[in-house]
Amino acid sequence: MDQFTINLLFVGGSFALYIGIAIWARAGSTSEFYAAGRGVHPVTNGMATAADWMSAASFISMAGLIAFTGYDNSTFLMGWTGGYVLLALLLAPYLRKFGKYTVSEFIGDRYYSQTARIVAVVCLIIASVTYVIGQMTGVGVAFGRFLEVSNTTGLLIGAAVVFAYAVFGGMKGVTYTQVAQYVVLITAYTIPAVFISLQLTGNPVPALGLFGDHVASGEPLLAKLDGLLVELGFNEYTTHNGDTFNMVLFTLSLMIGTAGLPHVIMRFFTVPKVSDARWSAGWALVFIALLYLTAPAVGAMARLNITDMMWPNGTAGEAVSIETIENDPKYDWMQTWQKTGLLGWEDKNGDGKIQYYNDKAESLQARAEENGWKGNELTNFNRDILVLANPEIANLPGWVIGLVAAGGLAAALSTAAGLLLAISSAVSHDLVKGWLNPTISEKGELMWARVSMAVAIAVATYLGLNPPGFAAQTVALAFGLAAASIFPALMMGIFTKVNSRGAVAGMIAGISVTLIYIFLHKGWLFIPDTNSFTDAAPLLGTIKSTSFGAVGALVNFAVAYFVSKSSAPIPADIEKLVESVRVPRGAGTAQAH
Incomplete structure (x- = not known):
């Protein structure tokens, strides 16, 4: 059986499993559509929350960004995990106790x-739409490779699948679909x-293998990697090379953005009791940790x-030849990914080899001149x-490659469904019922809710065709927007006596300055160049657009x-x-005694 058929x-x-679950768990009332009837078990909800939380950014993009930057991109791990703990301790139980359907x-x-x-609602939609663009980016990448279709076709297929199980199933259908998606994505990862x-360390536990010895050389794996990269002019993998202030702000932005994301908060409205919300948060952290402890090793x-x-004879030897890439099955993955346009090389000096x-790097100038290199090829x-390419790079069996394809799509689609549900709920419950037509029937x-979700899917698919960065970078912008708008309003709503005028002014000010900074930093002031993955020079000290959410x-x-x-x-x-x-029942009585 060929690889395409396996995929x-x-x-x-x-996909058949997800749609079947959605049909089985179809929402028949607004309570089931918004909060799954508030009858989800904490363990089930924890698994669904983990799938909702671990998006294409976590599954597809995070390890890639860590791999090519090293220690400095561990901020994704620290920020997202820390933010989830913040959400679980400071927001989720109180919001569940309040007893509403939506954040708005x-x-x-x-x-x-x-x-x-x-x-x-406006802040929620802006942050959620930005976030869902990152998921659609991941869908396009995965489909483009594994089903050998164009990025556009892949996005349309992914949108159709989400439409099938999210529009009809609502929160009830999405919850049980996300449980299945979690099982698929964690197994695939x-x-x-x-x-x-x-293969590399002899240890079956990746998190432990990361700190073990490299079998081929006998050196510690990270020391071996550091040595190779330094010899090729790159920074050491395990050292901090960026700006510390921006790194701290970026981590903080991801943390508080996590705690302000409506699609994750909504998951805690689906359990029967406040105590179940706490247990859900604990179980979700366990399920999330299974992937997050593995990601640094994968990278x-x-x-x-x-x-x-790229240097099969060691970095002091010769680079891989184009002939080898074309004829050695070990390099088939490079030619396959080249067809997608996401991997490319060029023999700049005409020597038949690809120098990587x-x-x-000034340290390599003399060596480059001596060997006639004309630049990174x-x-x-x-x-x-x-x-997604990892199983092919490691020459793993075809069924593993097919499993990873399903896992990457599960991660992207599970979060996309949660985000679209948050957008849909905000439009139907907060705008239509809460403002425009308070007397609307439950059926109406x-x-x-279903119409607004269909429209949101169409908009997200269109924007996903031209993302403003890699999946994790796009998602980081969404976290910054949530951090600047929703999180402060929730925190002040629970723990302070801030009034309505203050809350409105704060949300408008926070999201406005963040949007302006992002557009200026990305160079999108008038006409966005959505293919520009590189930031311009920071406008305020060393603060990048992905870090500005904390400000x-x-x-x-x-x-x-x-x-x-x-x-x-x-x-x-x-x-x-x-x-x-905020205060548990009986607390005053206990203090009196």
Whole structure:
């Protein structure tokens, strides 16, 4: 059986499973569409939350960015994991206790303001649409390679599958579909990592193999990788080479952005009790850790494999020849990925070999002149292909390649469904029922929910054709937008007495300054160049657009407090409402005794 047929069986089988689950768990009421009837078991919800959380950025893109940058891109791991802990401890239980369906509804009721609810909806849609672009980018990459179709065709197929199970199933269908998707994605991520770890270190546990010895050389694996990269003019893999201040801000932006993402928060509205929300968060962290502890090993081992393949005789020897790439089955993966346009090389000096090195490194100038090198000849290596190409690079069996194809698509589609559901709920429940037509019937609201999700899918697919960066980079922008707008409003709503005017002014200020900075930094002031993956020079110190969300959040907090202090205090009934959400029942009685 050829590889294309194997891929088709794995991907087609997984899609049939998702659609079958959606038909079985079709939502018949608004309660089932928005919150799965509030009857999901904490373990089930934890697994669904993990799938919702671990998007294409986590599965497809994160390890690739770590592989080509090393230590400095561990910020993705630290920020996303830390943010989830922040969400679980400070927000999820209180929001579940409040008892609403959507984040925007909580903000509207807590700040006793229709305006606050509408502003929250706008912020939510901006952040969620940006996030879903990253998922559609991952769908296009995976389909383009494994089903041998164009990026556009891949996006359309992915959109159709999401439409089939999200539009009809709602939160109920999405929840049980995401459980299946988690099983697929974690299996697909772990099995290749175990194989590769055994090949390189003899240890079947990738996280332990990362700190073990490289079998072929006897050196510690990370020391071996550091030595190879330095010899090729790159920075050491294990050392910090970037700007520390920007790194801290980026990590903080990812953390608080995580805690402000509506599609993850909505998952905690699906469990029966507040205690179940806490247990869901704990189980989700366990399920997330299975992938996040493996990702650094996947990145490091893949980079070592790629370097060894480009310099098969060691970095002091000769580079791989074009003849070898064309005739040795070990290099078939390069020719396959070249057809997608996501991998490319050019023999600049006409010597029949492909030199892969940092042509900007001063330490290699003399060696380059001596050997007649004309620059790095591995001209294109899209970071998003690394995890998907890993089984082929390591020459693993065809069924593993097919499994990874299904896993990458499961990661992208599970998060896309959650995001689209958040957008749909905001439009139908917060805009239509909450503002435009409060007397709408349940059947009418459900129709609006499905129509708005269909429109959101169409918009996300269109924007996914021209993403503003690699999947993880695009997602980082979405986290920054959520950090600057939604997170401060939620935190102040639970733990402070900020009033409605302060909340509205803070959200508008936070998301506005963040959007302006992103557009200026990316060079999109008037006409966005959505194919520009490289940032311009930072406009404020060393702060990049992906890190500015933390600054936007500070602006939000500051404006909200200033405006709130300058206007009327919150009503007494709202103050009691906030205290009832934050303080457990019986706490006052316990203190009295």
